[in-house]
Amino acid sequence: xxxxxxxxxxxxxxxxxxxxxxxVTDPDGRLKYVNETLSxxxxxxxxxxxxxxRLPELMTGPGRLFYETHLAPMMRLQGFAxxxxxxxxxxxxxxxxxxxxxxxxxxxxGSPVRFDYTIFDARERRLYEDxxxxxxxxxxELAAIVRTSPNGILRVQENGVILRxxxxxxxLLGRTFEAVQGLCVQDEIRLEDDPDWFARAAATCKSKPExxxxxxxxxxxxxxxTVVPIEEHETGAKRNYSIVLRDISARKKAExxxxxxxxxxxxRIKNTLTVVAxxxxxxxxxxxxASFTGRLQAMSKxxxxxxxxxxxxxxxxxxxxxxxxxxxxxxxxxISGVTAMLPSEQATSLSMALHELxxxxxxxxxxxxxxxxxxxxxESLDQxxxxxxxxxxxxxxxxxxxxxxxxxxxxxxDTILKFDLGGEVEVDYRPDGLQCVISFGKGKER
Amino acid sequence: MITRxxxxxxxxxxxQPIVFIHGFGCDQSMWRQVVxxxxxxxxxxxxxxxxxxQSDLSAYDPGRYADLQAHADDLLLIIDELELEKxxxxxxSIGATIGLLAANREPGxxxxxxxxxxxxxxxxxxxxxxxxxxxxxDLEELISFLDENHLGWSAQMAPTIAGQPAxxxxxxxxxxxFCRTDPAIAQHFGRVTFFADERSAFERAACPALILHxxxxxxxxxxxxxxxxDRMPGATLKVLTATGHCPHMTVPSDVVAAIRDYLKDF
Numbered sequence: 001x002x003x004x005x006x007x008x009x010x011x012x013x014x015x016x017x018x019x020x021x022x023x024v025t026d027p028d029g030r031l032k033y034v035n036e037t038l039s040x041x042x043x044x045x046x047x048x049x050x051x052x053x054r055l056p057e058l059m060t061g062p063g064r065l066f067y068e069t070h071l072a073p074m075m076r077l078q079g080f081a082x083x084x085x086x087x088x089x090x091x092x093x094x095x096x097x098x099x100x101x102x103x104x105x106x107x108x109x110g111s112p113v114r115f116d117y118t119i120f121d122a123r124e125r126r127l128y129e130d131x132x133x134x135x136x137x138x139x140x141e142l143a144a145i146v147r148t149s150p151n152g153i154l155r156v157q158e159n160g161v162i163l164r165x166x167x168x169x170x171x172l173l174g175r176t177f178e179a180v181q182g183l184c185v186q187d188e189i190r191l192e193d194d195p196d197w198f199a200r201a202a203a204t205c206k207s208k209p210e211x212x213x214x215x216x217x218x219x220x221x222x223x224x225x226t227v228v229p230i231e232e233h234e235t236g237a238k239r240n241y242s243i244v245l246r247d248i249s250a251r252k253k254a255e256x257x258x259x260x261x262x263x264x265x266x267x268r269i270k271n272t273l274t275v276v277a278x279x280x281x282x283x284x285x286x287x288x289x290a291s292f293t294g295r296l297q298a299m300s301k302x303x304x305x306x307x308x309x310x311x312x313x314x315x316x317x318x319x320x321x322x323x324x325x326x327x328x329x330x331x332x333x334x335i336s337g338v339t340a341m342l343p344s345e346q347a348t349s350l351s352m353a354l355h356e357l358x359x360x361x362x363x364x365x366x367x368x369x370x371x372x373x374x375x376x377x378x379e380s381l382d383q384x385x386x387x388x389x390x391x392x393x394x395x396x397x398x399x400x401x402x403x404x405x406x407x408x409x410x411x412x413x414d415t416i417l418k419f420d421l422g423g424e425v426e427v428d429y430r431p432d433g434l435q436c437v438i439s440f441g442k443g444k445e446r
Numbered sequence: 447m448i449t450r451x452x453x454x455x456x457x458x459x460x461x462q463p464i465v466f467i468h469g470f471g472c473d474q475s476m477w478r479q480v481v482x483x484x485x486x487x488x489x490x491x492x493x494x495x496x497x498x499x500q501s502d503l504s505a506y507d508p509g510r511y512a513d514l515q516a517h518a519d520d521l522l523l524i525i526d527e528l529e530l531e532k533x534x535x536x537x538x539s540i541g542a543t544i545g546l547l548a549a550n551r552e553p554g555x556x557x558x559x560x561x562x563x564x565x566x567x568x569x570x571x572x573x574x575x576x577x578x579x580x581x582x583x584d585l586e587e588l589i590s591f592l593d594e595n596h597l598g599w600s601a602q603m604a605p606t607i608a609g610q611p612a613x614x615x616x617x618x619x620x621x622x623x624f625c626r627t628d629p630a631i632a633q634h635f636g637r638v639t640f641f642a643d644e645r646s647a648f649e650r651a652a653c654p655a656l657i658l659h660x661x662x663x664x665x666x667x668x669x670x671x672x673x674x675x676d677r678m679p680g681a682t683l684k685v686l687t688a689t690g691h692c693p694h695m696t697v698p699s700d701v702v703a704a705i706r707d708y709l710k711d712f
Contacts (some may be wrong), residue, residue, distance in 0.1 A: 027687040028620070056664055061580070065640070068665050069539070070471035076695050086591065102456040109549055234654035300491050 017386045021098070022061035023121030027056045027112040029072060038119060043091035052115045055117070058089045060095050071102075075115050079104040085122065085129075097126040155230065160184040160198045163240065172221070172247055185243065190218040201227035202241060202245035214248060224251040266304070273300045291359065298322075298355030314347035316340045316388075320376060323354040327367055327374060337378035340388055343443045349420035350438075355390055357436060365434055366397030386442050404427040447523045452504045453493040455528065457485035462709065463530040465491040469519065469563075471632075473499025476538065479698035481698030484705065491528060495541070496520055497631040508634050514540070514642055518547035525555050530558035534709060538694060539563050540639040545648060546655070553652035560656045560705055564675065565666045565690050566648040575647070583629050585640045595618075644701040645677075654680035656669045656708040658701060660688040665693040681710070 015022060021038030025031055030053060032046065042058065044051055052058055056067040063086035074081050087095035099122045115146065145354045148151050152169030156162050162185050165177040180188045186198040195199075204227075211227040219322070223244040229238035252434060277293045284292060299320050305314045316341040327333035342350065358374075366372030374394050381387035391400040392414035394400075403410075410427070413436075417425040423440025447453065454474065455499035457464075464484065466477045474492040495508030495517055510516045522543060525533055533556055537545035542564035549556035568578045569585065573628050655678060668685075675683035684704050688697045 030689070052666070060585035060587070060590035064664060065580075065584075066471075066591060069469065073472045073476050073695060075693055076692075077472075077478070104612050207575055 012062060019116075020121070023058075023117040023119060024413070025055050025115045027076065027104075027115060029067070029115075031055060031058075032114070033285070041096055041121070043088070043093060045091070058088050058242075058342055063087060071100075075104050076103055079106075079112075085126075086151070088119070097122045114268060115268040120136055138425060147253060150247075152243075154243040154245070156187065156198070156200070156241050156243060158239055158241070160186055160202075162188065169245065172223075172245055172432070174199060180406045187222070189245070192216045192218055196227070198227070198243075201225070202229075203230050205241070220248045224248050269303060270300060294359055295352065295355060298326075300353050302351035306344050306347060308431065313341040314342055316342055316350075316378060319347060319351045320378075323358055323376075323392065326355065326358045327361070332367060332373045334373060334375045335378075336376070338380050339378065340380070340442060346421050346443050348418045351412050351439070353416050353421070357411050360409055361394055362396070364398075366394035369397050371398040381439070388440055392434075392438070392440045394435070397433050400429050400431055400434055447525050451457065451493040451496060451520065451524060451609070453491060453524055453528070453650055454501045455489070456481070456487050457490035459489060460512055461488040462532075462534060462706075463489040463491060463528075464536055465521065465530070465535045465545075466495075466526065467535060467537035467541035467545050468498070469537075469541045470635060475499070476692065476695060480694045480702055480705075483699075483702050487706075488709075489535075491524070491533075492543075492674065493524060494539065494542070495635075497635060503628055503631065506628075506634075509580050512638060512683075513518065514544055514638060514644065515547055517544045518551060522552055522555065528662070530555070530570070530674065534560065536556045536558065536560040536562065536708060537564070537706065539565070540642065541646070543642060543644050546651060547644065549653040550647055550650060554619055556653050558709070559651070559653050560658065560708060561674075561692055562658045563660060563663060563666060564657060564674065565670050566645040568663050568665070569643065571602045571643075577667055577669050579665060579670065580640070589633065589637055591630070592636045608632065611668075612616070646693040649677050651678045655682070656704065657683045658692060658693060658704055659683060659685050660693050661685050661692050662689040664689075665691045683687070 016036040018035060018037055021041060022035040023031065023038060024033040031051070033049075037293050038044075056064040059067060065083070066086065071081055071084060081100070084100045084101060087097050090096050100117055100309070102115055103119075104112045105116065107113050146166050149166065149168045150171075152172045153164075153166045154162060154169055155164035162183055162243045165180055173368070175188070182444060184198075186196065189196050192215070197213075197215070201213070204211035209228070211223065214222065214224050216222050219344055225244075226244045227251040228242050228244075230240045230242050231238055232240075235429070245280055273296055277296050280292045280296075281289045283289075301374070302314070302319065305318050305322075306312075317335070319342070320333075320335050324330060324333040324335065361367040361372075362372055366374055372394065373396060374392060377391045377393075379388055379389045413427075417423050421438075421440050422437055422443065425439075426437045428435040428437075452474070454693045466474065466481070468474050468476050481492065484490060494501040497503055497511065518624055521535075524666055525548075530582075533543035534554055535549060535558075537543070537559070539562070541568070542561035545556075546561070546564075565578065567576065568580045570576065570578050570581055594602055610650055657671060657678075659666065660669070661668070671685070672684055676689055684706070686693050686697060686700050688700070690696055694701045
């Protein structure tokens with residue numbers, strides 16, 4: 001008998017102090033029993049008349065709605081409810097998240113007489129679920145971006161084996177993910193003259209954060225490819241790579257069209273200059289037309305340099321090389337010093353000035369003698385190469401006599417260099433050879 | 447429509463047709479304690495609203511069903527297909543609103559309405575002195591509550607149910623059984639239901655209506671029942687002594703008696 005009594009008190013204790021809330025209601029939801037655990041969780045008042053009368057009264061607003069529209073019908077029709085996630089009201093406290101399960105008890109005729117509920121503390125689970133939901137929402141959003149991106153987005157292993165291949169890649173490369181899964185990326189995306197591109201890019205990623213390059217695949221499609229190692233969330237290890245393929249065929253086509261148009265324009269300018277030279281020959285007296293066409297040619301050559309690659313800048317050394325040709329080669333035109341990239345206006349005016357100096361040297365100066373030559377030294381006057389000085393010195397020429405009259409050439413040098421180049425020019429008629437010092441600040445590219 | 451909405455026809459073939467419309471959160475099985483005793487004298491039609499119960503879930507286009515009128519149009523199609531004449535519509539909660547919208551659209555096809563625990567609007571509207579019972583905040587919480595239960599519902603596939611009586615149907619059968627709504631549809635239809643404001647449709651009621659209201663309804667205040675009684679042309683209010691929002695489940699015989707009484711002079 002004693003055993004039985006013990007068992008009964010054990011049951012009573014289990015019921016009251018179970019690790020979960022236990023509630024019994026009638027079929028209308030009237031509370032018939034609430035165990036000690038739940039009373040404690042919800043801070044329920046001790047006095048019976050102050051306690052809530054019905055189960056939905058324990059719930060927060062939405063739980064009440066859910067109880068009336070869903071839970072109560074479910075208990076009657078189905079006889080049970082499982083793991084309904086809701087929150088219960090706490091006297092003077094924050095809502096208490098729970099999972100509620102219930103089962104209906106019936107009389108012999110099958111009418112419901114009692115609903116028993118167990119209520120589990122879901123605070124930790126709720127936190128976890130909230131995080132899970134947030135993570136799922138985030139990954140859904142990211143997945144949608146990858147799915148709808150016009151770019152090909154791939155995930156590959158260290159050895160190039162393809163793990164993922166989005167719809168963008170299917171469109172760009174015309175192959176489904178199923179067809180390439182598990183294959184090596186550099187075999188499936190074959191690049192002209194670069195069969196080992198992935199290994200090369202992966203090697204670059206060892207020292208740099210990413211590898212970016214433009215390329216053409218074997219079908220003639222232009223791509224910009226970006227390879228970036230994927231850092232693993234937990235370990236920080238980098239075992240996979242993301243590859244983004246951007247179709248740049250349209251841009252490449254536009255660049256090509258531009259190049260064709262540039263060449264066409266260059267061609268027309270040259271034609272025009274030739275026509276102008278022809279007119280000059282017909283119109284001007286013989287002694288003038290040679291120098292005129294010489295000047296025209298100097299300008300035209302400077303233009304060549306500027307338009308050859310659609311450039312906006314020209315290399316100072318390239319301009320000097322043109323002058324060297326005019327002067328009769330490296331022996332007679334000795335260049336030294338640093339180079340610089342000059343914007344187009346400065347390049348044109350400088351080469352025309354150099355042409356005038358050369359013409360003058362050929363006629364009257366050092367280059368009129370077989371052993372004469374010109375030294376040209378280019379110096380940078382400051383750290384960043386913004387201030388430049390070009391020193392032109394003629395050697396082994398005939399004795400120099402300062403002219404009494406300023407010719408068109410020297411006027412032109414002055415005008416061009418002061419106004420177009422924005423520089424200072426000092427001409428010194430030294431008896432042993434003319435010296436001309438041109439100093440100027442490098443202009444900005446337009 | 448007949449298969450799409452799992453339409454079930456029973457009762458007396460020559461009898462006055464009654465179409466039952468269930469509410470939010472359940473399906474046609476919620477009428478099972480009312481239908482048998484009415485079947486002796488009436489032709490009974492029950493069905494599942496599109497997207498609920500065992501209807502064709504793929505037919506639930508959220509864009510179309512954002513408007514309750516879509517459900518009312520479905521109901522009118524069912525009435526047409528079954529060639530029901532002068533049908534009586536019995537709707538519960540939002541199902542009552544759907545019945546009313548159908549009657550207003552085609553008054554010739556409906557003779558009377560029985561509205562079980564109806565409300566034209568759950569939301570309070572202070573500026574018009576209307577107390578629906580819920581604030582905007584309460585209802586927003588409900589929507590996130592439905593969202594929260596997504597995880598619970600889709601994950602609960604474990605077949606063991608504590609205290610399940612012996613001989614109960616297999617658990618997997620139960621899980622697709624009563625009142626199970628696809629979570630995404632439940633969330634959408636919940637929003638449509640609880641944010642619906644059909645007060646003007648109730649004021650324009652085109653058919654006589656019996657309003658059955660529980661005196662202890664946790665969702666619909668007595669004021670709302672009186673609002674309908676006073677504003678709806680041809681409305682009769684009968685207050686049932688019952689707790690909760692589903693008198694057809696808690697006091698089914700009272701509901702049957704009220705319906706019989708209302709239709710007796712037909």
